[in-house]
Amino acid sequence: xxxxxxxxxxxxxxxxxxxxxxxxxxxxxxxxxxxxxxxxxxxxxxxxxxxxxxxxxxxxxxxxxxxxxxxxxxxxxxxxxxxxxxxxxxxxxxxxxxxxxxxxxxxxxxxxxxxxxxxxxxxxxxxxxxxxxxxxxxxxxxxxxxxxxxxxxxxxxxxxxxxxxxxxxxxxxxxxxxxxxxxxxxxxxxxxxxxxxxxxxxxxxxxxxxxxxxxxxxxxxxxxxxxxxxxxxxxxxxxxxxxxxxxxxxxxxxxxxxxxxxxxxxxxxxxxxxxxxxxxxxxxxxxxxxxxxxxxxxxxxxxxxxxxxxxxxxxxxxxxxxxxxxxxxxxxxxxxxxxxxxxxxxxxxxxxxxxx
Numbered sequence: 001x002x003x004x005x006x007x008x009x010x011x012x013x014x015x016x017x018x019x020x021x022x023x024x025x026x027x028x029x030x031x032x033x034x035x036x037x038x039x040x041x042x043x044x045x046x047x048x049x050x051x052x053x054x055x056x057x058x059x060x061x062x063x064x065x066x067x068x069x070x071x072x073x074x075x076x077x078x079x080x081x082x083x084x085x086x087x088x089x090x091x092x093x094x095x096x097x098x099x100x101x102x103x104x105x106x107x108x109x110x111x112x113x114x115x116x117x118x119x120x121x122x123x124x125x126x127x128x129x130x131x132x133x134x135x136x137x138x139x140x141x142x143x144x145x146x147x148x149x150x151x152x153x154x155x156x157x158x159x160x161x162x163x164x165x166x167x168x169x170x171x172x173x174x175x176x177x178x179x180x181x182x183x184x185x186x187x188x189x190x191x192x193x194x195x196x197x198x199x200x201x202x203x204x205x206x207x208x209x210x211x212x213x214x215x216x217x218x219x220x221x222x223x224x225x226x227x228x229x230x231x232x233x234x235x236x237x238x239x240x241x242x243x244x245x246x247x248x249x250x251x252x253x254x255x256x257x258x259x260x261x262x263x264x265x266x267x268x269x270x271x272x273x274x275x276x277x278x279x280x281x282x283x284x285x286x287x288x289x290x291x292x293x294x295x296x297x298x299x300x301x302x303x304x305x306x307x308x309x310x311x312x313x314x315x316x317x318x319x320x321x322x323x324x325x326x327x328x329x330x331x332x333x334x335x336x337x338x339x340x341x342x343x344x345x346x347x348x349x350x351x352x353x354x355x356x
Contacts, residue, residue: 001025006050011036022046022068030074032057039063046092047071054098056081063087070094070116077101078117083108092116099123107132118164136160150175150189159183166190166212174218176201183207185231191215198237203228214260215239222261227252236260238289243267246290260289262313270297270319285309291338292316299339301326311335315342322346 002024010019011033019040026048034043035057041064051073058067059081065088074096082091083105089112098120106112107129115136130136136159150170160181166188173196178187184205194216202211203225209232218240226235227249235253238260245268246261286308295317303312304326310333319342327333 003027005029006031006034006045008033010034013037015039018042018044020044021048024048026050029053030055030058030069034058035060037061041087042066044068045072050074052076054079054093058082059084061085065111066090068092070096072096074098078103078106080105082106085109086111088112090114093120095119097121102130104129106130109133110135112136134159150178161207162186162188164188166192168192170194173197174199174213179204181205186210188212189216193217195219197221198223198226200225202226205229206231208232209255210234212236213240217241219243221245222247222250222266224249226250229253231255233257237264239263241265256285258287259285260287262289262291262293264293266290266293266295268295270295270299270314270317286332287311287335289313290317295319297321299324299327303327304329306330308332311337313338315340317342319344323348 002021003026005028006021006026008031011031014036016037017039019037019042022044023046027050029052030050032055035055038061040061043064044066046068049072053076054069054074056079059079062084064085067088068090070092071094075098077100078093078098080103083103086109088109091112092114094116098117100122102117102122110133112133113135150165150172161183162185164186167190170189170192171194174194176199179199179201182204185207186209188210190212191214194213196218197220198218200223202223206228208229211232211234214236220242221244222237222242224247226247230252232253233255234257236258242264243266245266285306287310289311291313292315297319298321299314299319301324304324307330309330312333313336315338321344323339323344323346327337
């Protein structure tokens with residue numbers, strides 16, 4: 001494992017194409033002399049102990065197509081000179097101490113495919129010009145200090161596959177234009193202060209696999225258009241202010257493995273609310289969490305058809321009646337069965353092994 005500082009003399013290697021010094025114990029600052037490497041295409045220095053600002057001279061290496069400085073202790077701002085990097089495809093600055101804003105000049109990097117700036121101290125709004133990056137397919141920016149709303153201009157990025165803006169300070173409603181992006185497979189907007197409703201346009205994201213809007217201030221009903229998301233495997237809308245019942249159309253999400261709607265004000269007669277989830281086609285469902293809501297009625301026996309169910313949490317509702325014997329036929333139910341804080345009666349069927 002290499003240690004010590006990156007020597008400034010490295011800038012004399014004028015024909016160097018790839019600089020791979022990642023996963024070492026390098027310390028000190030990035031030497032400005034690296035900007036002399038005018039043939040450099042890849043600069044991979046992730047997971048070291050580098051600190052100090054990112055030299056603006058790096059922004060003059062126009063041949064660069066990949067920069068990965070993540071998991072260091074770099075500080076200061078993203079250099080404005082990075083707007084000169086017309087060949088840049090990957091910019092990864094995650095897990096540093098970078099402050100300031102995302103420079104609007106990054107919109108000049110029209111070949112950019114991946115932008116990863118998560119786990120920093122960036123505090124200025126996402127610039128609208130980010131929508132000019134037509135080929136951007138991954139935008140990870142979680143755990144920063146950005147405030148405001150999700151820019152509607154993101155809809156201009158025609159090929160994004162993953163959007164993670166969790167643990168920001170986002171406050172406005174979800175823009176309907178965001179859900180016009182048919183190639184999105186992942187939307188993670190966890191722990192913000194997003195308000196408003198989930199727009200019906202969400203049904204346009206037909207490639208969506210993972211949707212997590214946990215711990216926000218979203219209101220309204222779960223839109224029935226969510227049933228168009230037939231590739232959806234992970235849906236977590238917990239810790240919001242959603243009301244109404246679970247839409248019948250959710251039965252069409254035949255790939256669903258995890259459903260968490262807990263800590264809302266959802267209501268409804270439980271058998272009706274769950275009848276759409278316990279059809280035989282939902283054989284992949286392994287986690288069902290509907291706790292801390294206002295569901296009533298009995299636990300439907302049809303839950304026993306979800307033979308891959310590992311976790312079932314219906315706690316803190318107004319459920320009544322007995323525990324159906326069919327639940328004990330689910331052999332994979334080994335993580336948790338939580339039916340507490342309801343109005344259940346009756347008895348546990350004798351001979352059932354609940355040791356798991």
